Amino acid sequence: MRRGVALTAILVAVAGGIAAGLPWVARAEERIDLIPDEKAGWSPSHLFSFMRGGYYSDRTLRIETSPPGAKLDLFYVRASFQKRYEQAEAPVTVVLPKRADAGKRDSVTIRAALDGYRVETAHVNVRGDQDEILIDLQPLPNTLTGVAHTYFAGREGLTFLTKVPAQVRVQKGADGFTVVLTQTAREGRVAAVLDGMKSPLVEKVESNQLGEDLMLQVKLTPGHDPKKLELRQRESQDTARGLYRYTIDLGGSGNVERARSALGSIGSGDVTGCAASFDDSLRRKLDPEQLARALSPRGDFTDPYVRAALRRLGEVSPGAVIRMEDGSAFRPGIPIELAAAGSQAASAKGFLALLRAWVRILEPPEYRSEALRSLVAPEMDQAGFTKALAAANAASCGGTTAGADAGPG
Numbered sequence: 146m147r148r149g150v151a152l153t154a155i156l157v158a159v160a161g162g163i164a165a166g167l168p169w170v171a172r173a174e175e176r177i178d179l180i181p182d183e184k185a186g187w188s189p190s191h192l193f194s195f196m197r198g199g200y201y202s203d204r205t206l207r208i209e210t211s212p213p214g215a216k217l218d219l220f221y222v223r224a225s226f227q228k229r230y231e232q233a234e235a236p237v238t239v240v241l242p243k244r245a246d247a248g249k250r251d252s253v254t255i256r257a258a259l260d261g262y263r264v265e266t267a268h269v270n271v272r273g274d275q276d277e278i279l280i281d282l283q284p285l286p287n288t289l290t291g292v293a294h295t296y297f298a299g300r301e302g303l304t305f306l307t308k309v310p311a312q313v314r315v316q317k318g319a320d321g322f323t324v325v326l327t328q329t330a331r332e333g334r335v336a337a338v339l340d341g342m343k344s345p346l347v348e349k350v351e352s353n354q355l356g357e358d359l360m361l362q363v364k365l366t367p368g369h370d371p372k373k374l375e376l377r378q379r380e381s382q383d384t385a386r387g388l389y390r391y392t393i394d395l396g397g398s399g400n401v402e403r404a405r406s407a408l409g410s411i412g413s414g415d416v417t418g419c420a421a422s423f424d425d426s427l428r429r430k431l432d433p434e435q436l437a438r439a440l441s442p443r444g445d446f447t448d449p450y451v452r453a454a455l456r457r458l459g460e461v462s463p464g465a466v467i468r469m470e471d472g473s474a475f476r477p478g479i480p481i482e483l484a485a486a487g488s489q490a491a492s493a494k495g496f497l498a499l500l501r502a503w504v505r506i507l508e509p510p511e512y513r514s515e516a517l518r519s520l521v522a523p524e525m526d527q528a529g530f531t532k533a534l535a536a537a538n539a540a541s542c543g544g545t546t547a548g549a550d551a552g553p554g
Contacts, residue, residue: 174236174237174238175233175234175236175237175238176237176238176239176240177219177231177233177237177238177239177240178231178240179219179221179229179231179239179240179241179253180221180229180240180241180242181221181223181228181229181242182228182229183228184242184246184247185223185246185247185248185251200243200244200245201243201244201245202243202244203240203243204240204241204242204243204244204247204271205238205239205240205241205276206238206239206241206253206269206275206276206277206278207236207237207238207239207276207277207278208233208235208236208237208238208239208255208277208278208280209235209236209277209278209279209280210235210236210257210259210279210280210281210282211279211280211281211282212259212262212282213235213236214234214235214259215234215235215257215258215259215262215280215282216232216233216234216257216258216259217232217233217234217235217237217255217256217257218230218232218255218256218258219231219232219233219239219253219254219255220253220254220255220256221241221251221252221253221271222251222252222253222254223248223250223251224248224250225250235257235280239253241253241271242271244271244272247271247272248271248272249272251270251271251272252268252269252270252271253268253269253271254266254267254268255267255268255269255278255280257280257282258356259282260330260331260354261284261285261288261330261331261354262282262283262284262285262330263282263283263284263285263328263357264356264357265280265281265282265283267280284330285328285329285330285357286309286328287307287308287309287311287312287326287328287329287330288307288308288329288330288331288332289305289306289307289326289329289330289331289332289335289359290306290307290308290332290335290388291305291306291332291334291335291338291388291524292304292305292306292335292338292339292524293306293523293524294338294342294344294347294515294519294523295445295446295447295519295520295523296344296346296347296512296515296516296519297404297447297450297504297507297508297516297519297520298400298401298403298404298450298507299345299396299400300394300395300396300446301344301346301347301394301395301396302392302393302394302395302445302446302447303324303363303392303393303395304390304391304392304393304445304523305324305326305390305391305392306383306386306388306389306390306524307326307329307388307389307391308387308388308389309389310380310389310391311326311329311380311389311391312326312327312328312329313325313326313327313378313391314327315376315378315393317371317372317374317376318362318371319371320364320365320371321348321362321363321364321365321371322363322365322371322374322376323360323361323362323363324360324361324363324393325358325359325360325361326358326359326360326361327357327358328357328358329357329358329359330354330359331352331354331359334526335352336352337526337528337529338524338525338526338527339351339352339361340526340527341515341526341527341528342515342527343512343515343527344366344512344515344516345366345509345512346365346366346369346395346396347363347364347365347366347395348364348365348366348367349364350362350363350364351364374395374396375395375396376393376394376395377393377394378391378392378393378394379391379392379394379444380392381443381444392445394446400507403507404450404503404507405453407503407506407507408453408454408457408503409457410506411457411461411499411502411503411506412461413461413462413463415461415498415499415502416458416461416462416494416495416496416498416499416502417462417463417495418542419541419542420495420498420501420502420541421494421495421498422540422541422542423497423498423501423537423538423540423541424494424495424496424497424498425494426536426537426540426541427497427521427533427534427537428491428497430533430534430536430537431521431522431525431533432522432525433491435522435524435525436491436521436522437489437491438524439491439520439521439522439523439524440490440491440496440520440521441487441488441490441491442487447519447520450520451487451490451520452483452487454496454499454500454503455467455477455483455486455487455490455493455496456477456483457477457499458477458493458495458496458499459475459476459477459478459483459486460477461499462494462495465477467483467486467493468493468494468495469486469489469492469493469494470492470494471492497521500517500520500521501517504516504517504520514527514530514531514534515527517534518530518534
């Protein structure tokens with residue numbers, strides 16, 4: 146009976162705390178000792194300092210940042226010499242020597258750093274009256290909002306999308322190259338895209354926020370010498386989204402003739418029947434705006450390939466026309482009509498199925514999914530695209546087409 150009463154009392158207390166808005170678990174605030182090993186020497190300034198309140202009282206300094214969670218470097222400085230150093234995470238309470246034990250020039254230097262924000266520095270006089278400090282962190286002037294990876298027919302490109310024009314440094318290393326975006330933060334969703342990047346040339350991409358700079362390390366696959374790798378940079382603007390594009394093209398001219406031969410081998414069976422079911426399903430799984438951007442001319446090396454594929458679509462489609470979802474049709478042999486179709490290629494029926502067939506013929510099995518993604522959704526993370534591709538294959542004649550690495554149904 147007593148146990149039941151005790152349990153009831155605990156539940157009532159917990160419920161009362163929740164109803165009162167009390168936190169379920171309170172994290173104990175960190176407390177750091179920053180007292181130097183030796184006291185400051187006597188100086189004439191001590192003569193009348195005892196008349197101040199709190200001169201012989203224990204001394205603490207509470208440090209907060211906005212937003213919270215910044216990493217803090219804490220330096221105890223005496224007459225321009227560092228006497229103590231500690232690290233902490235805001236908010237934190239720092240234990241300092243009593244004012245009677247500190248010198249006139251004793252101070253605490255606080256350096257606050259948080260990903261996506263400028264590094265801020267503040268100074269507090271140990272013998273002063275300040276017991277609390279709030280450091281306002283300012284966002285970095287630029288943000289990496291997206292990354293696009295394009296890979297097809299032996300050529301590759303990395304595009305960085307930023308809010309303002311990027312300040313970029315590129316340096317080759319022993320097994321790859323490094324890209325540094327100065328004073329640039331990274332949006333969280335970008336990491337998933339970078340983690341999934343791979344191709345016959347790129348083994349992996351790692352990103353790290355180093356203070357105010359974002360560093361991207363691109364590691365090449367074994368057998369590729371970074372010194373012989375041709376890197377070409379160019380800048381452009383995405384006016385529709387108000388973003389800036391910084392593109393690094395990798396490699397040379399690619400396998401143009403092989404790609405052309407593979408495209409010529411595609412027939413009507415690759416865009417009709419079960420392939421048409423796949424095409425419709427994948428289009429519904431992808432973001433319409435992303436798909437439209439990917440297949441519209443934008444100055445990338447993939448533009449000529451997309452245009453050639455669209456022409457081939459018209460040649461192998463019923464009626465020898467490029468038919469759109471809205472019922473309109475364009476003849477591929479007439480340049481002005483082909484250009485009109487190119488401006489809305491995302492709605493061309495059978496186009497995604499044709500690109501899948503082209504990738505299947507041209508690319509090794511382990512890179513076919515990545516190649517197709519880079520053509521139709523280069524800003525999408527590989528895991529998300531793989532899921533959409535699997536769903537589209539499952540909807541295609543009962544899943545008889547197993548993916549970009551399988552033949553047409």
